[in-house]
Amino acid sequence: MSDGDKDKRGMLARLFRRGEAPQSQPKVPPPQAEAPQDDTPPSTPETAPPPAPRRSWWQRLKEGLARTSSSLGLGITELFSKRRLDAATLEDLEDILIQADLGIETAARITRSIAEGRYDKSIDPEEVKAVLAREVEAVLAPVARPLAVDADRKPFVILMVGVNGSGKTTTIGKLAAKFRAEGRKVMLAAGDTFRAAAIEQLKVWGERTGARVIAREQGADAAGLAFDALTEARATGTDVLLVDTAGRLQNKAGLMAELEKVVRVMKKIDETAPHAVLLVLDATTGQNAVSQVEIFGKTAGVTGLVMTKLDGTARGGILVSIAAKFGLPVHFIGVGEGVDDLEPFTARDFARAIAGLE
Numbered sequence: 001m002s003d004g005d006k007d008k009r010g011m012l013a014r015l016f017r018r019g020e021a022p023q024s025q026p027k028v029p030p031p032q033a034e035a036p037q038d039d040t041p042p043s044t045p046e047t048a049p050p051p052a053p054r055r056s057w058w059q060r061l062k063e064g065l066a067r068t069s070s071s072l073g074l075g076i077t078e079l080f081s082k083r084r085l086d087a088a089t090l091e092d093l094e095d096i097l098i099q100a101d102l103g104i105e106t107a108a109r110i111t112r113s114i115a116e117g118r119y120d121k122s123i124d125p126e127e128v129k130a131v132l133a134r135e136v137e138a139v140l141a142p143v144a145r146p147l148a149v150d151a152d153r154k155p156f157v158i159l160m161v162g163v164n165g166s167g168k169t170t171t172i173g174k175l176a177a178k179f180r181a182e183g184r185k186v187m188l189a190a191g192d193t194f195r196a197a198a199i200e201q202l203k204v205w206g207e208r209t210g211a212r213v214i215a216r217e218q219g220a221d222a223a224g225l226a227f228d229a230l231t232e233a234r235a236t237g238t239d240v241l242l243v244d245t246a247g248r249l250q251n252k253a254g255l256m257a258e259l260e261k262v263v264r265v266m267k268k269i270d271e272t273a274p275h276a277v278l279l280v281l282d283a284t285t286g287q288n289a290v291s292q293v294e295i296f297g298k299t300a301g302v303t304g305l306v307m308t309k310l311d312g313t314a315r316g317g318i319l320v321s322i323a324a325k326f327g328l329p330v331h332f333i334g335v336g337e338g339v340d341d342l343e344p345f346t347a348r349d350f351a352r353a354i355a356g357l358e
């Protein structure tokens, strides 16, 4: 079993331990079988114990970004509790911001804003955090855009792309749960035909969310699968088709060519498809995410971003760097493995959470 397969199995085990999976053992259908069609939104069985009180998204966001905010917060508190604002303090502040991956431009913008009218004065660290939040929000506001699902496009096709392990399959599952909760008919295409565990993982998400899953055996042609899925989704009045793809390294030309083929083939059925191409970025990969945006943007025509695993890094500022550099819409962020740990991206909440404000 590869490390990736172990990761996936570990992920599933953790989800089930946390009680987010069905009450019974997950029944993973045999290879090539498809999850049963189910048009009713998922419901809680009558015998199920009452669910534990849910933490709000704000609580989960704050906890998820705690590594970044405490590292920034500690640095800022240490710096400003003893010193007056001078050139050296500003330089140290800039270093702290750059270390959190906020990017050189944004770091300079924040330090400029702090310096204004405060030179040679003592400053409360909380005031610095408030300026940080304000400036980060200003950078992020133009890119915080909800994913608009056009109901006239039936199905609305969402292609998920990204490097290995960035969180594509998990994000598809979380999005399927959201769309199902909105009463939409959802189909999942297990286009990550490279790895058997990815197909199995998507089938489990299909069972959990009541979304039909179109899957084939490992190694099958991903473009053919996407073609069949789109044909069936059209015929069955599906609202949203989410297409998974194999994790690919952005420097592997063959895999990129296969991705282009998936897009080409879907256009034979609907020339406007895919209607959204979401690049899933793992926040823990740091600055490497920048080159992923560049290459996937050229190859796959990325229309928006999802950033996952913001809970796994002290450098969550990478999202701010990417926003400032590319201006691509950021639709969702993930701060954990659970189904509720993905939410639409909002600039103000993210900025306040990263700055450690209440």
Ligand SMILES: Nc1nc2c(ncn2[C@@H]2O[C@H](COP(=O)(O)OP(=O)(O)OP(=O)(O)O)[C@@H](O)[C@H]2O)c(=O)[nH]1
Pocket (backbone or CB within 6 Å): 004, 007, 008, 010, 011, 162, 163, 164, 165, 166, 167, 168, 169, 170, 171, 192, 195, 198, 245, 246, 247, 248, 308, 309, 310, 311, 312, 334, 335, 336, 337, 341
């Ligand atoms: N902590 C944390 N883990 C996450 C998040 N999103 C996904 N993961 C985990 O990251 C691992 C990889 O996620 P997958 O969804 O399998 O990634 P993938 O991009 O489909 O991977 P490939 O199939 O290899 O291309 C899994 O263990 C997920 O549970 C998140 O927001 N936070």
